[in-house]
Amino acid sequence: MDKLRALIVDDSSVMRKIVERSLRQSGLDIAQVFEAGNGAEGLAALQKNKVDLILCDINMPVMDGLEFVKKLAGVENAKGVPVVMITTEGSEGHVVKALSAGARGYIRKPFTPEQVKEHVLPVLESKPLEPKP
């Protein structure tokens, strides 16, 4: 597997750091991590950067995670990029909404690094990485 570039979208800087640490602890070869504090910032980050994986919270100001995931369909750099939601909203209804919007995985907060690995590796393995320019 090539080195990964990941985008972490969460309004908590502490949570973004924890998610990044969990990704690195999962054994993935992380080349670069981009951070965004809400969906709008996430879309802006994707205008400038290609990534292989997106991890995204749901409840965020400005643009929430579900709207962000829906808007990814129109973003060139997000085509085929798997999205895993990481959120406190753990009900079945929220899971269905997230998966219907286009997310490929769902992690409930609180979580362990092992749970991040368990949910992220399958979605990455199901999507071959494309060469980056």
Add this chain to the structure above:
Amino acid sequence: MTSSHLAPHSARGREHWLPILQQAIQEVFELMLACSLEVPTEAPPELGLDTTSIVGLAGELCGILTVRCSARTAARMAARMLGTDLERAGPEKWDAIGEICNMVAGNFKNKIAGLGDGCMLSAPAVITGADYRLHAQVDDEVRTVLLFEGEPVVLSLEIHR
């Protein structure tokens, strides 16, 4: 806890909410801070608890969930969450205690039948200073005091009319 084991959501069922609330915060500390909260053998003095994180609940259950501790305790929590020292974690303490409150609220409502989808959470906010009053039409309160590294942490769920 699977959906088949969810506790009932009714005024009568609230008598069972205290252990569920305690379990919700224990899970957050065990998974995100790699430690457990202790149950004090006697009620600790609640002095100097000048940091209060607050998350609002609306919908099937209306109220607020608060986590209250000292600023130093909040910084220690941030250090444990980030795996760093107290000095580096200090600036992140407001964000950390807010996220803890948010996760406890989410974890709690997901354990009560009908609240997972039927109750929305606000973004967390943090109040600094111990001398304040919050005025609301409180119908009921579920409250517990636990110890984090020997220091008190007050967890309260105020249920509004």
